[in-house]
Structures are given as structure tokens and as C-alpha cells.
Amino acid sequence: MRIPKLDEYKKKWNIESEQSIQLGLESMVQALEMLEHPEKELNVVHVAGTNGKGSTIAFLEQLAIAHGLTVGKFMSPCIVDVHDQIQIDGKPISEKELDYIFAIMSRAGLSGKLTDFELLTCAAFLYFAQNNLDVVLIEAGMGGREDSTNVVDPIVSIITSIALEHTKFLGSTIESIASHKAGIIKQQKPVVIGRLPQQSVHVIEQEAFEKESPLIALGDHFDFIEEDKIYTNDERGLSIQRLQGGLPGKHQGDNMALAITAFFELADFLTIAADIEKIREAVKKAKLPGRFEQVLPNVYFDGAHNPQSAEMLIQTIQQQFPNEPIRFVVGMLADKDVKTVLGILETVSDEFYFIDFSNDRAMPASEMMCLSSASIKAILSDNQAFFRQASTFNGKIFVTGSLYLLTELRGQLKNFKEDCGLL
CATH class of the missing domain: 3.40.1190.10 (Mur-like, catalytic domain)
Structure with a gap:
């Protein structure tokens, strides 16, 4: 990239x-x-x-x-x-x-x-x-x-x-x-x-x-x-x-x-x-973009890109938002252990949206979806519409998998800055 x-x-x-x-x-x-x-x-x-x-x-x-x-x-x-x-x-x-x-x-x-x-x-x-x-x-x-x-x-x-x-x-x-x-x-x-x-x-x-x-x-x-x-x-x-x-x-x-x-x-x-x-x-005062970072109402960025960081993300979700519905938006590099990461994330959610992003090493969303065992899964094509509706979701949405994905989406979500005051 x-x-x-x-x-x-x-x-x-x-x-x-x-x-x-x-x-x-x-x-x-x-x-x-x-x-x-x-x-x-x-x-x-x-x-x-x-x-x-x-x-x-x-x-x-x-x-x-x-x-x-x-x-x-x-x-x-x-x-x-x-x-x-x-x-x-x-x-x-x-x-x-x-x-x-x-x-x-x-x-x-x-x-x-x-x-x-x-x-x-x-x-x-x-x-x-x-x-x-x-x-x-x-x-x-x-x-x-x-x-x-x-x-x-x-x-x-x-x-x-x-x-x-x-x-x-x-x-x-x-x-x-x-x-x-x-x-x-x-x-x-x-x-x-x-x-x-x-x-x-x-x-x-x-x-x-x-x-x-x-x-x-x-x-x-x-x-x-x-x-x-x-x-x-x-x-x-x-x-x-x-x-x-x-x-x-x-x-x-x-x-x-x-x-x-x-x-x-x-x-x-x-x-x-x-x-x-x-x-x-x-x-x-320590803060770090892309680490359990709220970017919109109900929407969090976390660059969990390997099994260890995915486990940490799950632990933090369970600690911060026990019993709340969770959705994941996932984009990962193909050289990562994608299947294992997805399996870890699936322990707290059965709803996944897979996303393509601009990186030569990125795994296509369609391939990620095939590796997922979630019962509710789809390829995310209209990012703006999806995140526009996030505020009405009664749980939390986590965008995760690659810091490169977060960088790309952060640019796209600038349109929400005035509305939400979070970006």
C-alpha cells in the first residue's frame, strides 16, 4: 500500500x-x-x-x-x-x-x-x-x-x-x-x-x-x-x-x-x-488511534490483525460492553492468519461484514467471507450507507483486521465529522 x-x-x-x-x-x-x-x-x-x-x-x-x-x-x-x-x-x-x-x-x-x-x-x-x-x-x-x-x-x-x-x-x-x-x-x-x-x-x-x-x-x-x-x-x-x-x-x-x-x-x-x-x-492521558477507538456513535476502530491481538480485542469487548450485540466489519491482509482471527472474533458475534480495501496484500472480501463460519455475513459494498445507519444499531460495531483498512476508512468517514464531532 x-x-x-x-x-x-x-x-x-x-x-x-x-x-x-x-x-x-x-x-x-x-x-x-x-x-x-x-x-x-x-x-x-x-x-x-x-x-x-x-x-x-x-x-x-x-x-x-x-x-x-x-x-x-x-x-x-x-x-x-x-x-x-x-x-x-x-x-x-x-x-x-x-x-x-x-x-x-x-x-x-x-x-x-x-x-x-x-x-x-x-x-x-x-x-x-x-x-x-x-x-x-x-x-x-x-x-x-x-x-x-x-x-x-x-x-x-x-x-x-x-x-x-x-x-x-x-x-x-x-x-x-x-x-x-x-x-x-x-x-x-x-x-x-x-x-x-x-x-x-x-x-x-x-x-x-x-x-x-x-x-x-x-x-x-x-x-x-x-x-x-x-x-x-x-x-x-x-x-x-x-x-x-x-x-x-x-x-x-x-x-x-x-x-x-x-x-x-x-x-x-x-x-x-x-x-x-x-x-x-x-x-x-495515553491515547492511540486504531486501538479500541470510538470514531462514530456505536462504531469503534481496532487494528486486531493477528490471533493475539484478536484475543485482546475480545477480552476488552467483554469487559467494556458485556451482553451488548456486536457486529464486525473486517478487512485483512492475505499473509495473516485470517481464519484463526475470524474464529476468535466469532466467539462474541455471529454478524460479519467483509470489506475490500486498497492494498496489494489485502485478501479479497469474498475469500474472507468463505473462511467465516458466521451465520450472518455479507460483503460490504456501500460503506457510507452502512455507517450512516450505525447510530440506530442497539449494540457496538467494530471495524478491525488491518491498520491499513482503518487508514482508508478514516478518510472516507470524514464526512461524518460535523454530524458526530468524533473524527
């Missing part, structure tokens, strides 16, 4: 780049040399993982801002268009600023040397370096070891979760996936990890041992007790009570704990004092 509005800048500045996915760092290293290595000027927190990256970064961003730090953020995919993938203090890069960055990349001679994502990664590094930020939060695009973002030397790395994903590129076993994620661990720099599958733990531990990197594990060195809303950190001998995160769902407690733990490492590096009351206030 093309990144919305990226082509406008490429065309204006006569920069060619490939839309395809290409793992490996050689092109990035060469490009950054041509740009005089802006990435070396950044204080980076590098985040990889199958699920939870965006949420963890959302918590971290608020924690940093609450302590008076200026914060850059590079994430994917986009929410609306290319600008919101590169942000400072929650504000997307402006057209004027991105135009200036592309002018620099054009003069440096980057045309024809990178993929779209690599080009955008270079743009983010340049933008952040020019603004002399206190900290930059970088989300790995795919895997970790050979992802274009893995040219940074972070203050601390975070691996949120590990499950089968992108098997065509990352391998078909948990151990292979773990090896890719472990690649973001850097020499003698701490790594904070979530609750990982047992078969992946030894891979992470071995990498950390070889890199002489302190390994700080959720459930071993720190934890979050959901029932009591308490964060504990044995390494630091502290606990924080009355923690209430701004993102719904029990699983978000783990992401919040990862962010708090990483923030302590960041605060140590920057020699600032972490304030408990500021931490409490900060985590309440």
Missing part, C-alpha cells in the same frame, strides 16, 4: 523509491552516510514486538511530556497520511517541514537508493535531529534486526511481545521471529521485555548475554497487578499505586508497565528525577 501523500513529495523533489518491502540495513547505512548521520544525534528508545508497540509508545510519550521532555515519535502505518507518522510532542510534521526535509534528501542524492519506508525513516531522523529533542521513540516497522530503523544506538530497547507474524520475511517459528526482535538489543544497553512465549525467551536471553545488555523482564523484575492497579519494580524497590491507564483493556496494563520501566531507564540516562504523581497523571 502506498503511503498517502508520500508520492507528492517524491514527485516534487524527483526522488524515486521502491514500494516493496526489503529487509537489510545496507541501503540505510549508505543513505545515512550521505545525510551525515542524523540518527547519531538522537536519544532513542527503540520498540519492537508483534503486538503492543504503539500502545507502549503512547504511554512513553505521555510520561516523557509530563516530565517536561520534548519527544519525537516515528510510527507506522499512518493514521491519515504520511505526516502523522513523524511527530513531535504529539503534533504531526507539517507540509512545510516535510517539504524542507525532502529538499535535503534530494540534494543528498537519495533517489533510487531506498524503499518508501526507508526513505521515510531517513526523513524522520533528519527532522528529529534538526529539532534537538530530548528523546525520540522509534517503532520498528517489521521484525527488528533487519528493519530500516535498526541503525540507531538506543538508550533502552523494548520488546513488547512475540508471536508468529510476517512469516514470509521473518520465518515460520517463534524462535526465528524472536531472533529478528532480539536484533534491536544493543551493546551494554538495557532491554525491557514483556511476557514472551517460553520458546522465545532463551533467544532473547542469549542475545542480551552476548551484548552484555541488562535484561529487565515483566513478571520477573517488574509487574503490574491489574486488580489492585499497582506497578511494582523489584530492581528499584518501589511500587506505584492507583495507576489507571488511558487505554482500555486488561492487556494495556502490561504495555503501561513496560513504558514506565523503560522511562525509569531513560530518566537515569538523562539524569532527571521520575516523579510518581506525574507518572500517575501521564498514563491516564
